[in-house]
Structure formats: C-alpha cells, structure tokens
Amino acid sequence: MMYYSRLRMASVIGICLIGLALCLPNVIRQPVPSLPWRQIHLGLDLRGGSYLLLQVDMNSVAADRLRGLQDETRQTLLKAGLGYRNLTTTARGVTFTPRAPEEAAQDLKALRAMPMNVPGEFSVNQGEGGQITIALSPDAARQRAYDAVTQSIEIVRRRIDATGAIDPEITRQGEDRIIVELPGISDPERVKKLLGTTAKMTFHLVSDSAIGSAVPPPGVEMVPMSDGQGTLPVFTHVDVDGADLTNASAAIDQQSGEWAVNFTFDSTGAQEFGAVTRANVGKRFAIVLDNKVIEAPVIRTAITGGNGQITGSFTAQQATDIALLLRAGALPAPLNVIEQRSIGPSLGADSIRAGGYSLAAGFVLVIAFMALFYGRFGWYANIALLANLVLMTAILSLFEATLTLPGMAGMLLTLGMAVDANILINERIREEVARGRSALQAMQAGFERATSTIVDSNATALLAHVMLFVFGTGPVRGFALTITIGIVTTLFTTLLLSRMLMVRWYARTRPSTLPV
Amino acid sequence: MMFDRPLLRFVPNGTRINFMRGRFIGLATSAVLSIASLILFFHPGLTLGLDFRGGIVVEARTQGPADFNAIRAALAAQHVAAAGVQSFGGPDDVLIRLDTPPASEPDHEARTQALVDSVRHAITTLPGAQVLRADAVGASVSAELFRNGMLALGLSLLMILAYIWFRFEWEFAVSAVVTLVLDLTKAIGFLVLTHFEFDLVMVAAILTILGYSTNDKVVVYDRVRENLRKYRTMPLAELIDLSINETLSRTLGTSSTVFLAALPLALFGGASLSGFAWVMLFGIVVGTSSSIFIAAPILLLLGEKRLRRDARPPARTS
Numbered sequence: 001m002m003y004y005s006r007l008r009m010a011s012v013i014g015i016c017l018i019g020l021a022l023c024l025p026n027v028i029r030q031p032v033p034s035l036p037w038r039q040i041h042l043g044l045d046l047r048g049g050s051y052l053l054l055q056v057d058m059n060s061v062a063a064d065r066l067r068g069l070q071d072e073t074r075q076t077l078l079k080a081g082l083g084y085r086n087l088t089t090t091a092r093g094v095t096f097t098p099r100a101p102e103e104a105a106q107d108l109k110a111l112r113a114m115p116m117n118v119p120g121e122f123s124v125n126q127g128e129g130g131q132i133t134i135a136l137s138p139d140a141a142r143q144r145a146y147d148a149v150t151q152s153i154e155i156v157r158r159r160i161d162a163t164g165a166i167d168p169e170i171t172r173q174g175e176d177r178i179i180v181e182l183p184g185i186s187d188p189e190r191v192k193k194l195l196g197t198t199a200k201m202t203f204h205l206v207s208d209s210a211i212g213s214a215v216p217p218p219g220v221e222m223v224p225m226s227d228g229q230g231t232l233p234v235f236t237h238v239d240v241d242g243a244d245l246t247n248a249s250a251a252i253d254q255q256s257g258e259w260a261v262n263f264t265f266d267s268t269g270a271q272e273f274g275a276v277t278r279a280n281v282g283k284r285f286a287i288v289l290d291n292k293v294i295e296a297p298v299i300r301t302a303i304t305g306g307n308g309q310i311t312g313s314f315t316a317q318q319a320t321d322i323a324l325l326l327r328a329g330a331l332p333a334p335l336n337v338i339e340q341r342s343i344g345p346s347l348g349a350d351s352i353r354a355g356g357y358s359l360a361a362g363f364v365l366v367i368a369f370m371a372l373f374y375g376r377f378g379w380y381a382n383i384a385l386l387a388n389l390v391l392m393t394a395i396l397s398l399f400e401a402t403l404t405l406p407g408m409a410g411m412l413l414t415l416g417m418a419v420d421a422n423i424l425i426n427e428r429i430r431e432e433v434a435r436g437r438s439a440l441q442a443m444q445a446g447f448e449r450a451t452s453t454i455v456d457s458n459a460t461a462l463l464a465h466v467m468l469f470v471f472g473t474g475p476v477r478g479f480a481l482t483i484t485i486g487i488v489t490t491l492f493t494t495l496l497l498s499r500m501l502m503v504r505w506y507a508r509t510r511p512s513t514l515p516v
Numbered sequence: 517m518m519f520d521r522p523l524l525r526f527v528p529n530g531t532r533i534n535f536m537r538g539r540f541i542g543l544a545t546s547a548v549l550s551i552a553s554l555i556l557f558f559h560p561g562l563t564l565g566l567d568f569r570g571g572i573v574v575e576a577r578t579q580g581p582a583d584f585n586a587i588r589a590a591l592a593a594q595h596v597a598a599a600g601v602q603s604f605g606g607p608d609d610v611l612i613r614l615d616t617p618p619a620s621e622p623d624h625e626a627r628t629q630a631l632v633d634s635v636r637h638a639i640t641t642l643p644g645a646q647v648l649r650a651d652a653v654g655a656s657v658s659a660e661l662f663r664n665g666m667l668a669l670g671l672s673l674l675m676i677l678a679y680i681w682f683r684f685e686w687e688f689a690v691s692a693v694v695t696l697v698l699d700l701t702k703a704i705g706f707l708v709l710t711h712f713e714f715d716l717v718m719v720a721a722i723l724t725i726l727g728y729s730t731n732d733k734v735v736v737y738d739r740v741r742e743n744l745r746k747y748r749t750m751p752l753a754e755l756i757d758l759s760i761n762e763t764l765s766r767t768l769g770t771s772s773t774v775f776l777a778a779l780p781l782a783l784f785g786g787a788s789l790s791g792f793a794w795v796m797l798f799g800i801v802v803g804t805s806s807s808i809f810i811a812a813p814i815l816l817l818l819g820e821k822r823l824r825r826d827a828r829p830p831a832r833t834s
Binding site for chain 1: 647731774
C-alpha cells in the first residue's frame with residue numbers, strides 16, 4: 001500500500017507520457033508521415049454538416065422480386081408451350097391455374113428448372129384445387145433484404161462521392177437503415193434529391209395494339225410519361241436493363257441543341273440491345289426511368305455499337321444528375337429520408353466556443369475547490385485531474401472517436417466526478433488522523449478502506465452509461481462514450497497516480513502529522 | 517508552504533447531526549414533491565423535444581433584429597404554415613417550428629423532409645438571413661428514439677438494482693432504487709416547470725443524475741455496512757446517523773465539485789447544453805439530499821429488524 005516499486009512508478013509515469021504523446025495529433029495539425037496519426041474528430045454538431053437517416057423501402061424489394069418472378073413464370077410457361085389462367089402474385093409468391101389438369105406435371109417440371117438467385121430461393125408445388133404455387137422462402141427474402149441494403153450503401157457511397165463531398169460517413173444501422181453523415185454540407189437538399197431517386201432505367205417494347213384500350217392485356221402495363229402527358233402501354237418484360245451500362249454523360253445533342261444523356265452499354269448490354277433492336281425495327285422502344293417513360297422513339301435500325309442517347313427536354317442540371325445517377329447505378333429499392341439534422345458552420349463554431357469556455361471554467365473551479373479544501377493532497381488530486389484530461393483525450397484520439405457537444409459536457413462532468421475518489425481517500429485519512437492514528441497508519445487505512453467504495457460507486461455509474469451508449473443515438477452516444485472512458489481513466493489516475501504522489505511525498509519527508 | 521494545509525472545511529470532526537429524527541419529515545416532503553411532480557407530468561405534461569415528438573425545427577439568423585411578419589410572409593410564399601415563429605437566444609435569432617403531417621398519411625415521411633427544404637427556401641429569400649440549424653424527424657424515428665430512451669432509463673435502474681443487490685443486501689438495493697425513482701419523478705417535475713424540452717440529451721442528463729445519486733448512496737451504504745460490522749450492538753437508527761455524519765464531509769465535497777463543474781455549462785453552455793446543465797444541477801441537489809433524507813430512512817424502515825437480528829449478541833452472554 002505504502003510502497004511503489006521503481007517499475008510501478010515508471011509504468012504509471014510512462015502511461016501518462018504515452019497519453020500526452022497520443023494527444024499531440026490534436027494540437028499539431030501537420031501529420032508526421034512515419035507515425036500513427038490518430039486524432040479526435042469533431043462531431044457534426046461542432047463542425048457543421050448534415051446527418052441523414054435513410055430507410056430502404058423493403059416492401060418494394062419484395063414487390064420487385066414478386067413481379068420478376070411472375071414475369072419469369074409467364075416466360076417459362078410460354079417458352080414450354082404451356083398455358084395458364086389467373087396468374088397472380090400473392091404476399092409470398094406467385095400462383096396460377098394450369099390450362100388443363102394433365103399439364104400440371106409438365107408445368108411443375110418447367111418451373112422447377114427456373115434459375116434461382118440463391119439456392120432454395122423458391123419452391124414450386126401444386127395445391128389442393130390444382131393451383132400451382134411458386135413460394136419464395138423467408139430465408140431467401142431476408143438474404144435479399146440484407147443484400148439490398150448492402151448494395152444500397154455501395155450505390156449511396158458512389159453517388160455521394162460523385163458530388164465531391166469531403167469525408168462522408170455512410171454506415172448501416174439496424175436491418176433496413178443507412179446513416180449518411182456529411183461534414184461541411186449544411187444544406188443537404190441536392191444530396192437528398194440524388195438519394196431519393198432510384199435511377200432504375202429499363203428498356204421495354206411498347207404495345208402498340210394496347211394504345212387506347214382501357215384495360216391493358218396481360219403482360220402489359222400502363223406507365224406514365226415523365227412530362228405528365230398521359231400514359232403509354234409497355235410490356236412488363238424488361239428487354240434491356242440499365243444496370244448493364246458502363247458509362248453515361250451529359251452532352252448537348254448536335255441536332256436539336258438540347259441537353260441529352262449519352263450512355264454506353266457493357267458487352268452483355270450491347271449484345272441484348274443489338275438483338276432487341278434488330279428484331280423489332282419499326283416498333284417503338286420505351287426508355288423507362290423510375291417507372292416513368294422518358295421517351296419512346298421508333299427503332300429505325302439495329303443499334304449494335306452499344307451506344308445510345310436519351311433526349312427528354314432536360315435542363316443542364318437534370319442531364320448532369322441523370323448521368324451521375326446512371327453511372328453510380330440504380331438503387332435496388334427506393335430510399336426514404338426519415339430523419340435529417342443539419343447544422344451550419346457558424347453554430348458549430350459558437351458551440352465549440354461555449355463548450356470550450358465552460359470546460360475551462362469548470363476545470364478552474366474544481367482545481368480551486370480542491371486546493372482550498374484539501375491543501376497539499378488537493379494539489380496532488382489536481383495533478384491527477386490534469387492527467388485524467390490528458391488520458392481521456394488520448395483514448396478518444398486512439399479510438400478516433402467523434403467529439404460532440406454532449407461529449408464535451410461528459411468530459412466536464414467526468415472531471416467533476418473524478419476528484420470524488422481523492423475526496424473519499426482524503427476524508428478517510430482525516431478521520432483516521434482524528435482517531436489518533438499515526439500519519440503512516442492513517443494514509444494506509446485511507447487508501448485501503450476507500451478503494452472498495454471507489455470501485456463500487458464507479459461501477460454503478462459505469463452501468464448507467466453503458467446502457468445509454470447501447471440505446472442512445474448520435475451525439476448522446478458520444479456523451480456516454482466520454483463518460484465511460486472517463487470512469488476508466490479516473491480509476492487509473494486516482495488509484496495509481498495521485499496515490500503515488502502522496503506515497504512519494506511521505507517517503508521523502510516522513511512527516512509526523514499530515515496536512516489534512 | 518502556503519498550500520500545504522487546507523484552508524476551508526465543510527464540517528468539523530465529530531459532527532453528529534441527528535438526521536434520523538427528522539426522517540418522517542424528510543419522507544413526507546419527498547412524497548409531496550414526487551406526487552406534485554406526477555400531477556405535473558400528467559397535466560400539463562412534459563414539453564417533448566424534437567427527438568421524441570417528431571417534427572421540424574429550423575433556427576435562422578437574420579440580418580438585424582428579426583422581422584417576424586417578413587418571416588411569416590416568406591414562409592407563406594413557400595406555402596408553409598408554421599406552427600410557431602419565435603425569438604431565440606439573441607434578437608436576430610429565430611426559431612421556426614412545424615408539425616409533421618399526420619402519420620396516418622402514406623407519404624408523411626417524404627412530406628416532412630420536403631417541408632424543411634421549403635423553409636430553407638423561404639429563409640434564403642430574406643436578405644442576409646442564414647439557416648443555423650435545420651432538423652426534421654419523422655414519426656417513425658421519434659417513436660423509436662422515445663422507446664430506446666425509456667429502455668435505457670429502465671434498464672439502467674434494473675442494472676443498478678442488481679449491482680447493489682449483489683454487493684450489499686436487498687434492503688440496500690430496494691431503498692436505493694425506490695429513492696432513485698423518487699429522484700426521477702422530481703427531475704420530471706422540474707422539467708415540466710422549467711419547460712425544458714425533454715429529448716435524448718435530457719435522458720442522458722437524467723441517467724447521469726441517477727448515476728451520480730447512486731454513487732452518493734453507495735458511499736453512505738458502504739459506511740453503514742462497515743459500521744454494522746464494527747458496532748455490533750448499536751441500534752440501526754443511531755448507526756445510520758453515525759454513518760451519514762462520518763461521510764457528510766465527503767458527500768458535500770463531491771457534490772460541490774460536480775456542481776462547480778456543471779455550473780459554467782449552465783451559465784455559458786449555449787442553448788443546447790444549458791438545459792442539460794440546469795437539470796444536472798437540480799439533480800445534484802436532489803440526489804445529495806435524498807441520500808440523507810430518503811434512502812437512509814427507507815433503509816432504516818426496511819432493515820430495522822433484519823439487518824440487526826443476526827448481529828445482535830446472544831442474550832445470555834455478557
């Protein structure tokens with residue numbers, strides 16, 4: 001209790017010095033290339049910027065797959081020369097009635113041969129009424145949902161990178177959410193617009209025979225025109241998918257002088273595009289972007305080069321954004337912004353100033369209090385307090401943690417609470433002295449008895465803040481994190497450092513009375 | 517050396533204040549305050565912050581003192597019906613609040629987000645005005661944040677109960693948690709009276725108060741436990757009094773340092789943190805006094821028979 005070996009002293013001092021070194025990157029802005037350079041990041045509330053919480057529309061992921069499955073079923077049956085009635089989608093699959101009961105075995109065989117995205121994605125069975133059901137498995141649905149979010153994150157990242165945002169943070173949250181943090185962008189309107197667009201481009205043949213009919217025939221869908229002028233009946237079958245694009249750019253069309261988007265297909269896309277256009281010369285081919293027909297030109301000749309152009313009376317900004325979106329790829333499902341918080345740079349600077357002054361003022365008050373009420377041992381506690389601040393900063397830097405405004409409050413409160421351990425020890429020593437113990441005995445008893453109290457009281461505080469870290473979000477998590485780290489550093493600085501200072505002082509001076 | 521010896525002290529050595537004599541006054545005062553807080557909680561109720569209520573808040577700074585009519589006109593030009601336009605902080609700062617469209621409508625999330633842009637556009641039409649902060653929280657998120665906030669509060673209380681139960685006897689754990697719940701109700705009453713908005717940051721403040729208050733109780737309990745072993749025949753009331761008196765200097769010392777640390781934050785911490793800090797300051801006072809006037813009397817009531825029974829020496833030995 002009253003003896004510190006050289007090794008122990010060296011390690012306590014060593015840890016404090018390492019802590020000091022780890023703080024340096026926060027003060028010196030110029031990184032030293034050969035050293036690990038980690039520093040605290042300022043949160044959006046201090047730096048200014050935007051926070052967006054996006055939700056992936058999972059219903060649409062499921063609905064998309066069902067529509068695709070229905071389309072595949074129809075194509076498979078047609079190819080095999082089999083008939084069907086009442087082909088519809090249900091909540092979890094596709095059902096139809098075979099044309100004739102004896103065809104059912106052939107239907108099952110043909111459908112079971114359909115390609116699956118993942119093994120065991122669906123099962124094909126015949127029900128009691130003779131109906132055939134193609135049911136999607138829930139596991140595959142979950143996998144698809146997970147993949148949809150992963151893919152969305154990738155696309156979101158590409159789109160945001162294309163806007164030139166600096167240090168964007170894109171993270172998954174929970175099952176179907178994505179957090180986008182954009183430091184320095186205090187008006188997220190353009191980003192919101194870019195992310196709010198699915199940019200799913202598909203090419204469909206137009207069903208000329210269905211023009212003017214009120215109810216479209218099976219396999220044909222009425223799709224609204226992008227200019228709001230009525231609808232166009234197009235086949236639901238996707239002839240060419242915009243996912244097969246390799247490049248897209250905005251340019252001015254030489255002939256009309258209007259803004260247009262030029263695109264280039266990869267080899268698969270170019271082949272498909274060539275085949276469809278060759279087989280359908282003279283027919284209209286609709287370019288559908290996000291469920292709206294942008295244009296539906298007549299195919300004059302087969303287009304084999306893999307290049308194409310979309311003209312739809314765009315403005316320059318629209319053409320640029322469409323090109324950007326096509327390059328970045330389509331989102332697998334629509335994204336909805338469900339929470340946004342944006343902070344201007346001036347408010348962030350105000351907050352740093354207010355937080356910094358409060359931190360300094362609180363620190364000075366606590367130091368003055370300890371000096372007035374506890375004398376020499378109070379000053380030792382103050383040295384430990386300073387070390388505490390250094391170590392907290394060091395650990396936060398090591399984690400590359402984000403300092404938020406509540407986080408600054410957390411640091412301040414930690415400093416207020418940190419001296420509690422010193423107060424406990426000092427009061428105990430004072431009591432023991434009052435009971436007539438010698439200086440050595442009093443210090444020994446003080447350390448010994450106070451330790452279990454210090455551990456108990458800090459453990460309960462730790463529990464409360466771990467809960468807050470688990471269930472809190474955003475800046476509040478920063479608060480919980482700083483307090484949690486603060487409790488750990490407090491245990492170190494009070495139980496080891498300030499005690500060491502007291503013990504060293506005793507060993508040096510051998511006082512007969514203690515300054516308590 | 518001039519800083520060698522302490523210059524000030526809270527209480528002299530050997531202070532013996534008979535706290536337990538006033539235990540019923542303490543409990544009654546606490547009960548009255550907590551019941552009053554509960555009534556305030558139901559009527560008029562907490563002012564829910566954006567996190568928990570959902571909606572839109574835009575803070576803007578105008579050039580020169582804010583002209584509310586001009587702001588309202590600019591909002592109206594963007595077809596935005598603001599629920600409230602009020603001054604905030606300085607004379608050139610305004611706070612614009614909007615409610616979200618009802619959650620029953622299918623595209624309410626999208627419309628909530630679109631409204632923020634309209635408010636932004638309205639602000640930019642005013643000469644020299646800038647948006648300081650714009651927050652929009654949809655209905656689904658606010659419900660979830662509220663649930664998580666309450667879960668964090670409830671689980672923290674349970675964990676504290678479990679920890680104290682594990683380290684002490686159940687009487688200690690129960691009296692601590694009952695006291696914490698009473699502290700909590702008073703903090704809520706304080707929030708209702710002061711109109712501070714109840715949001716996630718406030719949940720953090722309340723959790724910190726609870727952590728601090730528990731800390732304070734653990735220190736007193738620790739001394740009670742020690743004294744239970746040391747003075748085997750002392751009546752519990754006297755023993756608790758002794759323990760409180762022995763730890764009084766520490767209790768006042770620690771609450772002072774935490775109070776001093778939080779005070780600058782309340783005074784200069786800026787709009788977003790001063791509410792947090794005021795709740796902290798209130799909680800420090802409540803938590804410190806409840807250790808002495810509430811937790812200790814409850815422990816006395818619960819433990820009067822039990823905690824002394826096995827410690828009492830057999831009647832025939834002397």
